[in-house]
Amino acid sequence: MGASYELVLRGGTLLDPAQGLYAPRDVAFANGRVAALAESLAGVQAAETVDVAGLLVTPGLIDLHVHVFEGVSHYGIPPDPTCLAHGVTTAVDAGSAGADTFGGFRKYVIEASATRLLAHLNISSMGMLSATIGELDELKWADVGRALQTVERHRDVILGIKVRLTRGQVVGEGVGLAPLYRAREAADAAGLPIMVHPQDAYCPSLDEILAVMKAGDILTHTFHGRQHGILDEAGKVRPAVREARERGVIFDVGHGAGSFSWRVCEAALAQSFPPETISSDLHIYNVNGPVFDLATTVSKFLHLGMELDEALRKVTAVPAQVINMADEVGTLKVGACGDAAVFALEEGAFPLTDCQGETRIGHRRLVPRLVVRGGRIYRGPEAPVLHYHH
Ligand SMILES: [Zn+2]
Structure with a gap:
């Protein structure tokens, strides 16, 4: 019945500049690494599946x-x-x-x-x-x-x-x-x-x-x-x-x-x-x-x-x-380290201040919602909380 994964991030938009990818992709992790990318991995076996629809996977x-x-x-x-x-x-x-x-x-x-x-x-x-x-x-x-x-x-x-x-x-x-x-x-x-x-x-x-x-x-x-x-x-x-x-x-x-x-x-x-x-x-x-x-x-x-x-x-x-680690980190190519982040790209009016105390109002900001390190969700100190279904 196909491969079995430890974790699947489902329904998100993958933004991976190393692969020139900015498109809907499900991402699967196994053995600490990126194991599969596909437009849909619906139906695959995974110990944990997280719905990240509407979010950016990087x-x-x-x-x-x-x-x-x-x-x-x-x-x-x-x-x-x-x-x-x-x-x-x-x-x-x-x-x-x-x-x-x-x-x-x-x-x-x-x-x-x-x-x-x-x-x-x-x-x-x-x-x-x-x-x-x-x-x-x-x-x-x-x-x-x-x-x-x-x-x-x-x-x-x-x-x-x-x-x-x-x-x-x-x-x-x-x-x-x-x-x-x-x-x-x-x-x-x-x-x-x-x-x-x-x-x-x-x-x-x-x-x-x-x-x-x-x-x-x-x-x-x-x-x-x-x-x-x-x-x-x-x-x-x-x-x-x-x-x-x-x-x-x-x-x-x-x-x-x-x-x-x-x-x-x-x-x-x-x-x-x-x-x-x-x-x-x-x-x-x-x-x-x-x-x-x-x-x-x-x-x-x-x-x-x-x-x-x-x-x-x-x-x-x-x-x-x-840092001489291209293909290992900084990308979600299949085979790379299973390190990923999931962000909300929020829209609004956000004050952004420099070191001179000058503030500009930004209209988009990235907010971390989930972190994956070595193919597993980070649940340690200050981990972002994403409500999801198994
Ligand atoms: Zn410094």
Whole structure:
């Protein structure tokens, strides 16, 4: 009588940019993976069937920038209630841990969470521990050798080297871009990219930072409204920014508490400079607003006129390539990991606020209604509740 599945999502609209699919599809899961897609799987045997009619079924979202070292980094929040419960099945911690703290991050967070977690290792050996001691107050904490040892021990989960250049996080004026050069040195030796937080660095403009960046490196906080932005004094996208994109530098959103400006983003989009990837930079100082979750950040791009399938591509197919997991995550191709999200695309009038406190009124928003991780419905902390029939 045909295959037997563990879970079938029935009646939804599948939006899977990696497959170019935006169409009615039933999705079946077995053995933790996507087992079948069809216009109708009515009548198949399944341990659990969920009616998701009227809802959008997507691959589980991928957030390239979060901070989930709860209890150790002052930024940390628990990943399952803030990422997984909101449709993010894969998240990358952006430098919360450094060489001194990565072992604990792996044991107590990565291995203890239902969210699939990867990380960029902070070039600072302490990582982002303290709200009062900058992670690079002492340049000696940017220890290339210890970073490399840590990469070798945890290469399966470390994707690259993170560096934050903001004054107040790094030693004084004389240090210039030394932390960036050390991150570059460690990353090159490890054969990995760097992820750079550029604003308010000790250099004249973003150009000096981009000059150090190569194909596959990630510039996060692309649309921040502070010094070292992507726009020049006339509000034009800097030539060095376009050149960096042409050579393969990835421009990521990293919304955060201080790194997303409507005005900068509107100017960039008007000049055909969209982000490659949409990420939240979710942490304790923005999870209760203005970020809330990755879906809200995506909704901001819908407000800015980005097509729904294009916005979804930037939180599924594209970041899957960035983390070298295309065909495994960020898609619901048959055989891929069984990580999916179900969203309502609500219509109404929704206030959406940036880091300058400016609010725009969006007319569509994505609201997570069901999350599937490893072929099973996530029912842990803060899981969305969908009323359904067996
Ligand atoms: Zn961050």
